[in-house]
Amino acid sequence: AAMLSLGKSFRGSEEHDLIKDGTTGYHVSGKFLRGGQRNQIEINVDVSTGSLKRRIRLNEKVVSGRGAIIGQLLCVIFSPADLTIVEGAPAERRRFIDSTLSSMDSSYLDNLVYYQKALKQRNTLLKRVRERKAAIGDLGVWESRLCDYAVRLWEARGRFIQDFSVSFAGALGQISGSRDAIEIRVSNAHMTDLAGSMARHRERDLRVGFTSCGPHRDMIQLQRSGKDI
Numbered sequence: 001a002a003m004l005s006l007g008k009s010f011r012g013s014e015e016h017d018l019i020k021d022g023t024t025g026y027h028v029s030g031k032f033l034r035g036g037q038r039n040q041i042e043i044n045v046d047v048s049t050g051s052l053k054r055r056i057r058l059n060e061k062v063v064s065g066r067g068a069i070i071g072q073l074l075c076v077i078f079s080p081a082d083l084t085i086v087e088g089a090p091a092e093r094r095r096f097i098d099s100t101l102s103s104m105d106s107s108y109l110d111n112l113v114y115y116q117k118a119l120k121q122r123n124t125l126l127k128r129v130r131e132r133k134a135a136i137g138d139l140g141v142w143e144s145r146l147c148d149y150a151v152r153l154w155e156a157r158g159r160f161i162q163d164f165s166v167s168f169a170g171a172l173g174q175i176s177g178s179r180d181a182i183e184i185r186v187s188n189a190h191m192t193d194l195a196g197s198m199a200r201h202r203e204r205d206l207r208v209g210f211t212s213c214g215p216h217r218d219m220i221q222l223q224r225s226g227k228d229i
Contacts, residue, residue, distance in 0.1 A: 001030065001073065001075045002075050002077050003028050003043065004028060004029075004030045004041045004043065004069070004073050004075075005069075005072075005073045005074060005075035005103060006066070006070075006075075006099075006102075006103060007043065007056060007065075007066030007069055007070070008066065010077050010079070010099075011081070015045055015052055015054070016047070016052070018045070019045070019047065024046060024047055024048035025044065025045045025046040025047055025048065026044075026045050027042070027043070027044045027045075028042070028043045029041065029042040029043070030073070032073055034072070034073070039058070039059055039072065039073075040057075040058075040059055040060065041056070041057070041058055041069055041072065041073060042055075042056070042057040042060075043055075043056050043057075044056075044057075056068065056069060058072065066109070067106045067109055067110060068106070070102060070103060070104075070105070070106040070109055071103070071104055071105065071106060074103065074104070075103070086222060090218070090219050090220050090221070093220035094215075094216070094218055094220060097157055097160060097161075097220070098112055100160070101156055101157070101160055105156070108152075108153070108156050111149050111152045111153055111156075112149075112153060114145075114149050115146065115149035115150060115153060115214075115215065115216075116216075118142050118145040118146045118149060119146060119211055119214065119216060121142050122139060122142040122143065122146060122211050123209065123210050123211055125138055125139055125142060126139070126205055126206055126209055126210065126211070127209055129206060130206050130207075130209070136202065136206075139198075139202065143195060143198045143199075144195070146194070146198070146211075146214060147194045147195050147198075150191075150194050150214050150215050151194075153215045154188060154191050154215060157186070157215070157218070158186075161184055161186055164184070165183070165184050168182075168184065169181075180224065181224065181225075182222055182223065182224050183222070183223050183224075184220070184221070184222060184223075185220075185221045185222075185223050186218055186219070186220050186221075187218065187219040187220075187221070188215070188218045188219075189213075190213040190214065190217075194213065194214060197213045198211070198213060198214075201213060
């Protein structure tokens with residue numbers, strides 16, 4: 001169900017890791033009711049030619065990619081790995097929010113993919129500038145794109161945190177008998193002027209070789225009495 005909901009493994013595995021030894025691909029399909037209507041999703045991956053070919057069908061029609069099936073079949077996954085959301089680094093909590101929003105809203109997934117592509121391009125360009133193979137002014141093109149996508153990601157994350165916090169507090173109250181008051185806090189200090197922050201941090205980014213501010217660096221914390229737990 002998770003594969004059909006997300007269009008990929010929820011464990012983040014590479015496609016080749018999902019293929020059984022001695023075979024040339026895999027096929028997953030499922031039928032489900034939504035709004036009283038029958039629906040079907042099929043995912044077929046083939047590596048027989050040496051390159052990976054993925055075909056996704058929704059109600060027997062080939063679709064362009066995973067984004068077309070996002071939101072069709074909502075699935076809640078319980079896994080021991082979920083403990084990393086609480087015990088792990090902020091990146092785990094960012095991944096949880098991104099995964100949840102992407103499963104509900106294909107436009108969020110699109111913006112996330114575009115942001116990550118632009119981020120990769122800026123990081124690559126940082127290394128080229130440091131090697132004197134590109135001009136520092138070239139960074140502006142990718143910074144402009146990053147800012148556009150970042151605003152959309154931050155807006156969606158903000159709405160999610162606001163809504164999720166209410167459900168989270170209610171569920172926690174039932175479990176702990178209202179003895180614990182734990183809050184979700186997001187620190188995104190560069191949100192008000194990301195373009196300016198990127199310009200100010202260019203020299204530092206050139207030294208370290210990666211982009212140091214943006215949604216990919218949000219600090220998401222669980223706090224009790226204002227302290228990170």
